Amino acid sequence: MAEYKGVMVFGETVEGKLSPVTAEMLGAGKRLAKDLGQELCAILVGGDVSGFAQEAVALGADKAYVVNDPLLKDYQTDAYVTVMEKVVKEVMPRILLLGQTTIGRDLAPRLAFRLGTAVSMDCIDLAIDPGSKLLLQTRPVYGGNAQAVFTTELYPQMATVRAKAMSAPERDASRQGQIINIEAGLSPSAVRTRIVQKVTEKVEGIKLEEAEVIVAGGRGIGDANGFKQLEEVAKLLHGAVGATRPPCDNKWVPDSWQIGLTGKIVSPNLYIAVALSGASQHMSGCSGAKNIVAINKDPEANIFKEARFGIVGDWKKVLPAFTQKVKELLAA
Amino acid sequence: MNMIVCIKQVPDPEAPPASFKIDPATNKVIPPKGVSPVISPFDENAVEAALKIKDAQGGKITAISLGHNLLRDVVKKPLSMGADELVLLEDEAFAEGDSWTTAYALAMAIKKIGSYDLIFCGRQAADWDSGLVGLGIAEILGLPSVTLARKITPGNGKVTVERVTADGYEVIETPLPAVITVSNELGEPRYPTIKGIMAAKKKEPIAWKPADLGMETAKIGPAGQHAKLMKLFQPVRESKCELIQADTPEESGAKLALRLKEAKIL
Numbered sequence: 173m174a175e176y177k178g179v180m181v182f183g184e185t186v187e188g189k190l191s192p193v194t195a196e197m198l199g200a201g202k203r204l205a206k207d208l209g210q211e212l213c214a215i216l217v218g219g220d221v222s223g224f225a226q227e228a229v230a231l232g233a234d235k236a237y238v239v240n241d242p243l244l245k246d247y248q249t250d251a252y253v254t255v256m257e258k259v260v261k262e263v264m265p266r267i268l269l270l271g272q273t274t275i276g277r278d279l280a281p282r283l284a285f286r287l288g289t290a291v292s293m294d295c296i297d298l299a300i301d302p303g304s305k306l307l308l309q310t311r312p313v314y315g316g317n318a319q320a321v322f323t324t325e326l327y328p329q330m331a332t333v334r335a336k337a338m339s340a341p342e343r344d345a346s347r348q349g350q351i352i353n354i355e356a357g358l359s360p361s362a363v364r365t366r367i368v369q370k371v372t373e374k375v376e377g378i379k380l381e382e383a384e385v386i387v388a389g390g391r392g393i394g395d396a397n398g399f400k401q402l403e404e405v406a407k408l409l410h411g412a413v414g415a416t417r418p419p420c421d422n423k424w425v426p427d428s429w430q431i432g433l434t435g436k437i438v439s440p441n442l443y444i445a446v447a448l449s450g451a452s453q454h455m456s457g458c459s460g461a462k463n464i465v466a467i468n469k470d471p472e473a474n475i476f477k478e479a480r481f482g483i484v485g486d487w488k489k490v491l492p493a494f495t496q497k498v499k500e501l502l503a504a
Numbered sequence: 505m506n507m508i509v510c511i512k513q514v515p516d517p518e519a520p521p522a523s524f525k526i527d528p529a530t531n532k533v534i535p536p537k538g539v540s541p542v543i544s545p546f547d548e549n550a551v552e553a554a555l556k557i558k559d560a561q562g563g564k565i566t567a568i569s570l571g572h573n574l575l576r577d578v579v580k581k582p583l584s585m586g587a588d589e590l591v592l593l594e595d596e597a598f599a600e601g602d603s604w605t606t607a608y609a610l611a612m613a614i615k616k617i618g619s620y621d622l623i624f625c626g627r628q629a630a631d632w633d634s635g636l637v638g639l640g641i642a643e644i645l646g647l648p649s650v651t652l653a654r655k656i657t658p659g660n661g662k663v664t665v666e667r668v669t670a671d672g673y674e675v676i677e678t679p680l681p682a683v684i685t686v687s688n689e690l691g692e693p694r695y696p697t698i699k700g701i702m703a704a705k706k707k708e709p710i711a712w713k714p715a716d717l718g719m720e721t722a723k724i725g726p727a728g729q730h731a732k733l734m735k736l737f738q739p740v741r742e743s744k745c746e747l748i749q750a751d752t753p754e755e756s757g758a759k760l761a762l763r764l765k766e767a768k769i770l
Contacts, residue, residue, distance in 0.1 A: 285643035290730035493757030
């Protein structure tokens, strides 16, 4: 029987580039491959994704597999699961990593069930066990209240990786690697779903994932109007506004503002948490922030355990004074 | 329209983080005292998704739950919200399973129910946060799937689903039957009515055991596990919050700005 070997990273592209989480997985994958004494490869699937193969090599891949097919232009579960099943059976990677993204959340579980293997979702740490050489997969569970380490003896050992949990490698444009095309072999009848429409909700100003300053509000903000004050501070500091789940569920702010386990993962330099308790589910999305500032009237709120600076008080009184002082400091 | 909703009983995720404890010897969560378990919140969104369709065009909703030590008051919630039947897969043999054994058992139960157009699951459960079971059921039953749904409109033997994406949504059409996982963007689940609670109290759940489903023993409980839990732990966090003290909240706000400037964060 042929042996499962090497580490494979499922690459995704965003706005004409390999996505940041793809680079982060190539960084982590390189380390795992080294520990196994095996190769790192990337797999790129899409309508025409050959152009990204060299970039994957520059980011550390020894090989880049490419599957181009018009049926793969947009992500669809049936098409991608079928193609990835074929790729895995041909290449037989020991480890397969995907991003914990809109695609990875859909593709990885179904592919794992198709292949009869296990998958650990949303991993924040991956390591090779020195004894068994199995992949140790660490992931937050219970809404971030705990972490679990999983492994499996089934192959390929699959995991999805949380954005910003691992470091991207240095880019080396001179690196050489092998680029290999694989036929999709996909028949249109294999794809049962149809994409009717794709709607992108335009973000005004700075994207949450890229913001260096984020002002986030929770249930305690009370209404849509309250968030206007948060927007004012964010604008002043060239940042973005985020929210916990309740303000989104209550339609005070757009769903796309949600930060947390099932929302956006952010890592700003400054995170001003206003009238939010700091539930684990929310902290899962912002624990990468360098400096958390908490404003909350409940001294027992969990957010004070996570924050570097805190004010116990009514945000409606604290925030305007803070904003005023920031204006003065910026003008000076 | 025959609809099935899979629901899971979990420790209340809204319980204060301080009450969350683990027994390191057994790698298990110690249920917090005085906090009742709940239906996993995304599963309630899934129940709501089915109820919305029932409101609009009629239909039958069957809720299924797998586990052991299921509290009747908890797992009957879909009935009190408006679901028609409740099937419980409750057996000691199901303990120590994982997403693979759960998906298999639920798929076998759905097969036994026999007639279904839509199968709903929450996008992920509030305990393990994996989001595997719904897609596992789809794969085992060979059905198309759409994940992260926020709006679901069936019609003409098809269903149109708005699926949440990172920067908006996409509209996907799929033939029936299909598996759909539901996200909170669908909207808040309704509260049970008094009438609903009374009706749920009287309703006897249907109980099926592994043998009733013709399940292979190698696919139940620990024997069917695909993933092995090596360790469950609580990350240690050192709290070192510097509280800004002042006579009034306004003063503390101003002091905070100065302190951030001093720390070179502003």
